[in-house]
Amino acid sequence: MLLALRLFIYLIVIIMLLPIMMSLPMALTAGSYVTFPPDGLSLKWFIRMSQDLILMETIGRSFVLALFAALLGVILSVPSAFAIERGRLAGRTAIETLITSPRMIPQIVLVLALLIFYEFIGLAETFAGLVIAHLLITVPLSFRTLHVGISSLDRRLEWSSAILGASRARTFHKIIVPHLKTFLIAAFTFAFIISFNNVTMALFLSAVGERTLPVEMFNRMYVGGMTPVLLAIAFVLAVVGAVTFIVLDRTIGVLKYLSGHN
Amino acid sequence: MSDLSPAIDQAATPIQELRARPTQWGALVAPMLVLVFIFFVIPILYLLRMSFAEQAFAKSVVPIFGVYSLENFAEIFGDIFFLDMIVNSLIVGTGTVVATLLISYPIAYYLTLTRGWERTLILVACLLPLFVNIIVAVLGWYILLLPFGVIQNMLSALGLIDGPLGALKSFWALITVLTYEHIPFAVLILAASLQNISPDKINMARVLGSGVYRTFLTIVLPLTMPGVVATVILVFALSISSYLVPALITGQQVMVLPIAIFSYTSYLLNWTLAAAISLILLVIVAGITFGLTILANRLTRRGEWEIV
Numbered sequence: 001m002l003l004a005l006r007l008f009i010y011l012i013v014i015i016m017l018l019p020i021m022m023s024l025p026m027a028l029t030a031g032s033y034v035t036f037p038p039d040g041l042s043l044k045w046f047i048r049m050s051q052d053l054i055l056m057e058t059i060g061r062s063f064v065l066a067l068f069a070a071l072l073g074v075i076l077s078v079p080s081a082f083a084i085e086r087g088r089l090a091g092r093t094a095i096e097t098l099i100t101s102p103r104m105i106p107q108i109v110l111v112l113a114l115l116i117f118y119e120f121i122g123l124a125e126t127f128a129g130l131v132i133a134h135l136l137i138t139v140p141l142s143f144r145t146l147h148v149g150i151s152s153l154d155r156r157l158e159w160s161s162a163i164l165g166a167s168r169a170r171t172f173h174k175i176i177v178p179h180l181k182t183f184l185i186a187a188f189t190f191a192f193i194i195s196f197n198n199v200t201m202a203l204f205l206s207a208v209g210e211r212t213l214p215v216e217m218f219n220r221m222y223v224g225g226m227t228p229v230l231l232a233i234a235f236v237l238a239v240v241g242a243v244t245f246i247v248l249d250r251t252i253g254v255l256k257y258l259s260g261h262n
Numbered sequence: 263m264s265d266l267s268p269a270i271d272q273a274a275t276p277i278q279e280l281r282a283r284p285t286q287w288g289a290l291v292a293p294m295l296v297l298v299f300i301f302f303v304i305p306i307l308y309l310l311r312m313s314f315a316e317q318a319f320a321k322s323v324v325p326i327f328g329v330y331s332l333e334n335f336a337e338i339f340g341d342i343f344f345l346d347m348i349v350n351s352l353i354v355g356t357g358t359v360v361a362t363l364l365i366s367y368p369i370a371y372y373l374t375l376t377r378g379w380e381r382t383l384i385l386v387a388c389l390l391p392l393f394v395n396i397i398v399a400v401l402g403w404y405i406l407l408l409p410f411g412v413i414q415n416m417l418s419a420l421g422l423i424d425g426p427l428g429a430l431k432s433f434w435a436l437i438t439v440l441t442y443e444h445i446p447f448a449v450l451i452l453a454a455s456l457q458n459i460s461p462d463k464i465n466m467a468r469v470l471g472s473g474v475y476r477t478f479l480t481i482v483l484p485l486t487m488p489g490v491v492a493t494v495i496l497v498f499a500l501s502i503s504s505y506l507v508p509a510l511i512t513g514q515q516v517m518v519l520p521i522a523i524f525s526y527t528s529y530l531l532n533w534t535l536a537a538a539i540s541l542i543l544l545v546i547v548a549g550i551t552f553g554l555t556i557l558a559n560r561l562t563r564r565g566e567w568e569i570v
Contacts, residue, residue, distance in 0.1 A: 009372050012365055013387040016445065019402025020394055022412075026405055034405065076297065079290035087287025099294055102302050106503030106547060108520045109540040112527055113305035116312065116537075132301050139294070197395040199506050204527065217397050221510055226404060234398040241394030245386070254389065258450055 020238050027231035034226045045228035055216060055233060062196055062213040065127070069134035070191035073142040074184060076135075081146040096147075100140040107137065111204045118205070125207035133205055134195040141194065142187035145257060149183030186257040189248060313537035334538035344522075348542065351518045354436055355502035361441040362448045362497045363490065369445075370452035371482075388449045396443055400510050403439045407511075436512045440501045447500070448493045455489025456482070491558040499547045519543045 027046065031039030049055060080099065084092050102110060114133055115124065123129035153176065161171040177184075202212040211219065213233075220230055248254050312319075316331045338344040369388060373381060391399055406412045459482060467477045505520035514521070519539055526536035 005368060005372060009369060009384060012369060012445075013384055016387040016391065016442070019399040019406065019442065020390060022402035022405050023398060076294045080294040083287040083290035087290070089287055089291065095291060095295065098298055098303075102298065104499075104551075105306070106499070106520070106540075106543055108503055108505050108523050109309070109544055110302070110306070112523060112533075112536055112540055113309035114301065115527065116533060117301070117305035117308060132297070135297065136302055139297075143294075193393060199397065203505075204524075214395055214397055217395075218506065218510070221397070221401065221404075226401070226408075230401060234395075234401045237395050237398050241398075242390060245390060245393040255385070258389065258392070 023231040023234040023238060027228055027235050029228055034228060034231065045232045049229050049232040052229060058211050058213040058216040061210065065130060065134060065212060066192045066195040068131045069138050069195040070188050072135055073138045073191045074188050076139060077143040077146045077187060081143055081150050085147060085150045099143050102136040103140040107200045111201050115204050130202060130205050133201045134198065137201065138191035138194050142191045145187040146183055149180050153179055182252040185252055309537050309540060312534055313541040315534045317534050319534060334535050337535065338538060347517045347519060347522055350516055351502050354518055355498045357437040358440040358444065358501040359494050359498050361437060362444050363493060366445050366448035366452055369449050370456050373453050374456050389446055392446045396506060399442060400439060400507060407435050433516055436508055436516055439507050439511050440504060443507060444497045444500055447496055451493045452486065452489050455486045459485050488558060491554050495551050495554050498550050502546065503543060
């Protein structure tokens with residue numbers, strides 16, 4: 001019975017890894033189409049990819065977008081998580097629910113609501129509008145991560161620091177920030193990953209000449225089907241994702257931060 | 263003594279902090295609340311309002327006031343095409359939930375039994391998709407499931423099938439890829455749930471003479487039911503509202519609600535109808551979430567499930 005379970009688990013392990021690794025052998029084809037088995041070996045599609053200016057431009061845009069969304073998310077989340085944890089505010093459960101609710105409703109509904117709203121206030125098809133949309137879907141996560149971090153702080157250290165004469169700013173800088181460091185890194189990184197990988201928001205909200213990388217990939221696949229260039233960029237993304245995973249796991253530990261949120 | 267006086271002054275800081283006025287804390291949370299209120303609450307409320315507008319306002323770029331109508335819902339519930347779509351969405355959601363649970367529960371259970379490299383391998387395989395763009399995996403599945411793709415070539419080579427497989431455009435392909443996408447979330451929730459069971463409970467059952475299967479059925483499974491319910495809610499809500507996977511895997515072959523929302527928004531420019539379909543999707547998701555939560559609470563209170 002245990003053997004059967006083990007075989008089943010190994011089968012699932014292979015199935016989980018296969019689609020992600022599939023892109024490499026197919027992208028190394030020397031032919032012009034996606035075929036299995038690949039039609040000879042060459043790096044020509046990887047070279048073609050690096051010469052694809054539109055693709056490179058979308059990578060830069062996605063990067064900047066994710067950077068803005070993740071950074072603003074952390075900047076907004078730290079004070080509000082402190083206020084919720086320490087402030088004994090009236091209706092703090094309601095406030096918490098409100099902050100995390102953009103992740104509870106289907107993204108396609110959220111993005112349609114934003115699209116219509118943006119048309120009224122003139123944010124439609126602007127980069128700022130896209131940043132705000134990404135902020136909405138990443139903030140619940142960074143907020144929850146930092147909330148957990150702040151509630152795990154040892155208040156006695158802060159009191160000791162205050163009693164020893166440190167100003168509030170100094171206490172924040174010397175006591176709170178070092179203890180929150182891993183939570184700050186986790187909040188930023190996961191927000192970055194979610195924003196960088198998001199398709200639905202940018203699909204509705206980005207202007208035609210200003211797509212993000214996932215939307216560009218989506219559109220090429222939706223309109224033109226499969227080309228080896230797409231598989232080359234997919235392989236690059238798979239490698240970057242795997243490296244991020246390993247580095248995060250080695251530095252701050254992934255499981256601890258993932259189990260809390262979805 | 264005078265040297266100590268600044269320290270004594272500062273010692274009041276924690277007390278002052280405790281006495282900080284609510285308005286000060288309020289100021290810290292205000293920017294976040296303003297963001298969520300302006301860009302989440304107002305747009306969603308307006309979307310709900312729009313779903314009850316006449317179709318004459320289908321692409322109104324000025325806010326609509328006053329006229330309420332059920333025109334959109336009359337169109338949706340009077341058309342077999344839309345009813346089919348709602349049923350399709352429910353089938354896809356349910357199928358994904360069942361498949362995800364059947365695969366993820368054994369994985370989460372096995373993770374409690376194993377240590378070392380085996381555990382690491384399983385965790386890496388199950389969590390890697392969270393770090394890689396879902397389009398990468400969808401591309402991979404696309405190649406695997408394509409007519410004349412990898413799976414078909416393999417099956418033909420083994421002599422198991424003859425002719426095209428035609429898997430890509432079917433319900434099964436859609437449920438397969440959605441299940442793949444949601445296994446990481448399910449494994450995380452279920453593994454946390456299984457890890458919370460105290461070994462004492464299992465040992466007690468074993469000491470009292472219960473076999474492995476009986477222990478699993480009467481102790482482990484009931485104790486993890488809250489985790490199972492959480493998984494069902496999450497996976498159902500995510501899979502029924504996924505646009506990306508249906509769009510790339512089945513296209514228009516299997517019409518589900520998000521595909522229709524996108525078409526009515528982008529190509530057909532009928533925003534009021536898109537808003538009405540969105541409201542239906544919201545009601546389904548909210549209904550499943552609240553329904554299952556209430557059910558789970560009631561069962562817990564009756565003592566059938568115990569949350570450790």
